Amino acid sequence: MAGVRPYGRFTHAVVRGVPGSFGKTAAEGDAAGDAQTDLAKAQRQFGVLTGALRQKVGLQLIEIPPDPELPESWRIEDVAVIQGETALVTRPWKQQRRSEAEAVRRVLSELNLTVVEMGDEEGGSAGATLEGSDVLFTGREFFVGISSHTNHRGAEVLADTFRDFAVSTVPVYGGTRLKNVCSMGGPDTIIISSSEGAKKTLKMMEQLTDHHYDVLTVPEDAAANCIYIRGPSQVDYLLHPPADECPNSAAAFQKLTDYTLLPTACSEAVKLGGALSSFCLLINRKPQL
Template sequence: MANVSPYGTFTHAVVRGIPETFGKHEGEGRENGDASVDLAKAQRQFGCLTGALRQKVGLQLIEIPPDPELPESWRIEDVAIIQGSTALITRPFKQQRRSEAEAVRRVMSELNLTVVEMGSEEGNTAGATLEGSDVLFTGKEFFVGISSHTNQRGAEVLADTFKDFAVSTVPVCGGTRLKNICSMGGPHTIIISNSDGAKRTLKMMEQLTDHHYEVLTVPEEAAANCVYIKGTSPRLPGFLLHRPAEECPDSVSAFQKLQDYTLLPTACSEASKLGASLSSLCLLINRKFSYL
């Protein structure tokens, strides 16, 4: 069976620290134009995120040290797509980001995952680019956003890797990533921004799928990216990490509709200035044994 564990079941979270060079070489995707980033604040927010994953959710945390030579390596979601026991090492759009995968690949191997490489720029993967922030897994299927960072060939490599699941591509406009405008708010719920572009993307997703999803619309685009993790017992049905009221005040009432979940407001303002989101900062894995 392709997916024996309930959606959102995870045992480990892999993160990579915020380097001193945070924001030094990132010119695109800024949420607030030319707003400068606060390194110390970004590191504090990263610490709060990892604390929530470890202490409140109960995941085993694996932290890769920051690398000042790789200023965007904290965007760890981009370099691997994990489903079941398979980890696909992606090929980011920027050439200088591709060496970020080395440390992640080592962790995936140490966790005894089957590591699949997109390969070199030669052969049947020539020209393929794929970043995890453009990939939404719903538990039933994959949606891949075709953006300035992920192309059709990259989506085809993902489909070749995860053959047990349908893979559909949808356009993402305006230089953003698919998971900047939508995420999963549970096994059957898509959380999506109220922007016109997001509405168009959602309409296409609904046309392409054979499954029914509930939709929770949030008025602020920054609030659309959340991280859902299933609880470890029936009394803990699930956790939802989401942007706090200080960052997305208009979306608080929407999250309060999810009464069955433990809501964990998690700040992400500094990473968000660089076009990232909560899910950008972690890779979630389901393994039933300890990391060695």
């Protein structure tokens, strides 16, 4: 398949700083529900995550400055789906969030990726909404969660963009996003929450795929979102919520004995429906000749 590279191999991470408006929504700057967030703590957690990606895993970090006018822009995962040399710039469900893509688009272009736009509301993708936190790429195929943020038309646009891969849609229960209840823990392993909604989603994924995946079940939803990276010297890294955030899941992660485990706090993001992966876009760039 064109553009396919070993799963989990990344060279760059694009992140966007936590703005002073963290905890507000993109719609009129209102507070995000009843969540009581701690800005300083969120910024510290962001710093630890980016430090781990740069210093421990060895990725080249590209940081877009925070923008207080875009309170949800720290959720950079939502605005692009990247595979190989192609980046699909998505259309978030909230109209107010769509301008978040401008700075991300510039960075992706500077990295010489082929940038594909979902298009204008009046074009062929009219009515499509797609957020990257609803997209799980396994290395073999895409699963797209149909949620309050992502619809079937958005999944169709993704399938049209990445034609080398099968794209299956699965329901997301409980008003969350797909990657709030599952993530990849390696080339053949899906990490998934033990909640009833997550079990239903996993059952659908298993019915739709032609591939076999091992499953690592964790008791807490927040623990199901991890970041797997195949690092230099064939080291498997797994960034995951720490025991003080997800105490019941600590034993499950210890089963990954061949991994370098990097506990990384994300509790402030979780309060707003985010997760570890919300903070970054991972990219694998070929060496330039």
